[in-house]
Amino acid sequence: MSAVVTTQDPDVIAAEHHDGLPFDRGTHDRLLRMSPLRGSRIAHAAAPVTLEASALESQLAEARATIAEQRERIAYLESLSMTDELTGLLNRRGFFSHFRREIAAARRQRAKGNGKGGGVLVIIDLDGFKRINDTHGHMAGDAYLRQVARLLVGAVREEDVVARLGGDEFALLLANTDAACGAVRARQIATAACRRGVQWNNADLPIRFSFGVQPYGADDREEEVIRLADSHMYSNKAGRRPHSSGHKAARPGARSAANRRATG
Template sequence: MSAVVTTQDPDVIAAEHHDGLPFDRGTHDRLLRMPPLRGSRIAHSAVPVTVDASALESQLAEARATIAEQRERIAYLESLSMTDELTGLLNRRGFFSHFRREIAAARRQRAKGNGKGGGVLVIIDLDGFKRINDTHGHMAGDAYLRQIARLLVGAVREEDVVARLGGDEFALLLTNTDAACGAARARQIATMACRRGVPWSNAELPIRFSFGVQPYGADDREEEVVRLADSHMYRNKAGRRLRSPGRKAAQPVARSAANRRATA
């Protein structure tokens, strides 16, 4: 006759779980009567912890300094991607980023009932820049572009934007300005520039440029405003060529921006 043994059998527990150690029935019974544990909440004895406040403050200060350095580095790298290395002005990418914000600000201003907002874009293209490079070399061309950048920055207000779009093409964003005032300001800058020159190797390189003016507002897109200003600039340049003595009137009136920059 075979006997059925359950896991509550003290002899089985002693044999299988206590490796032959003496079995204590009282302890066994108390364990069976204990309520089951809920989750992983197990009581531990309290352990006193001593915190060094000065060391903690030092670590926090170090962490803050590291974060500040990282933020400064990120801002520097972002500025490199938005800045023209030669002149220090905004590059094409930086210009369009700023222009989008300007048009968005005009929309907000109009929505609040504070007027139309907006301003005037001036596209500037240097006249005869290729000849400067060909005659005096690229170092002279670089010095010439840097001088133009300084002249334009000094000719506008602090809230206005000056950018080098590429090659010998620059842009001015005259903010919070109407079309008439913007066009008048562009003419004043061109006249002022004509009276100056860039000294180079015992020579005075004349400053000449053509410009196109296009107002912008809350309903405009920056690409279209640039296209229109560029078109006005080409017409201005064509008229200057026809009026200039010794120039051939058979030169093409309007070339694509890509062709113009390739020959700049």
Template sequence: MNNSHLELLKQLAEEFQPRTDANTRATVETESTDAFATLVDLARDMQSRLDQQQNRIRQLEQMVETDELTGLYNRRGFLRRTREAMARAARYKESGLLVIADLDGFKLINDHHGHAAGDAILRHFGQNLRTHTRADDFVARFGGDEFAILMVGSNPDVAEPRIRDLEKATLRFPLIWQGTALPIRASFGFTIYHANSDVTDLLKQADDAMYANKHAKRALPRNSHNAA
């Protein structure tokens, strides 16, 4: 190989090298852009799937914690919210009210007008409770004809009048069932919770107060009971 041949090869190498580097850079840049776009699409897809799963979890939690008949919280949901309120009370030194309400004469309604009327009474009473409590309060049907209300951050000094007002408001309007006015009657009991309150103790105290109220009304003469 003579010098002219070597010179030609050098020239070809010099011309080929820049061209190869440029092509390589272009290829890498193209592949990098495609890979980045793929990663973005993958991240968006994963986020979409995660959002769907979270929405599904929230829906399942709502189903598990909701009373099917009234649409209120059920016992499970109410207890969870109550424990959360207890934790908040401990953190911020808050207080509030836990209320138990039990319908009076509910069995007679079922016996005389049927279970469909009884279900309508439960829905009617539950809606009255929800309407006449604050948005921050939690209302639940505990089961049967027993309901519970957690009044978060309520002032204990006005507990008595507030419960009386709630009782009057929820019992004021009868349910019209197949042309017949079915009166709504219930007994209420409450207890005050503080930072160190125990949920089980609170429920027993409110339940005991409710039954004391119920028995006191039964002991009244019929005319007095009707007037109340």
């Protein structure tokens, strides 16, 4: 007679289901008590990870926007520090920064064998500007300076630079121009200015200025170029008009003043 044997004997279970490996009763009981692993449980486990990644992406986007805003603000402040508030031209600081880059570019151009590079610096000093301020007031002087700025910008090429160094002194950087052409262009601008004027309270204020021209290239330093152009400008002023009040003629301290500007 045969009999059906039902048993929970661990040895029997081990023999039938575990290929003779040692049976671990504790592991067996834990596995029996576990609920089935379903897809919904996997989805719930992944949800916190997805939310965390989304939060990180949002923070990263916010950080990038903040950095872009700060860069824009810095660029704006730098432009203010380089710009003359009255005329909108480069101020002295902006001019010297650009001039240094121009000479550095000339050095790189020569090193590459692409010619000498460089150009011409023109220093411009208005004639009789103090008299305009004294007679018509500083508002008239401001209007006069703005008109001179517009005239100079309209007389040069897009690649040239126009700056107000301070007071009634302006500078032009004529790129890729030799000394002879630079002198011709400076005379043409001065001649055109003589045909222009500023109307102020029924008074016609003519535009007159003296200028000095000095070429620059890869071997030059900006301080020396400015000193020489300034010296030529004062010589031009002295030769054009007699000394008078309200007029800045050549003076012994002219070169030292030019050096102070160059080191500013």
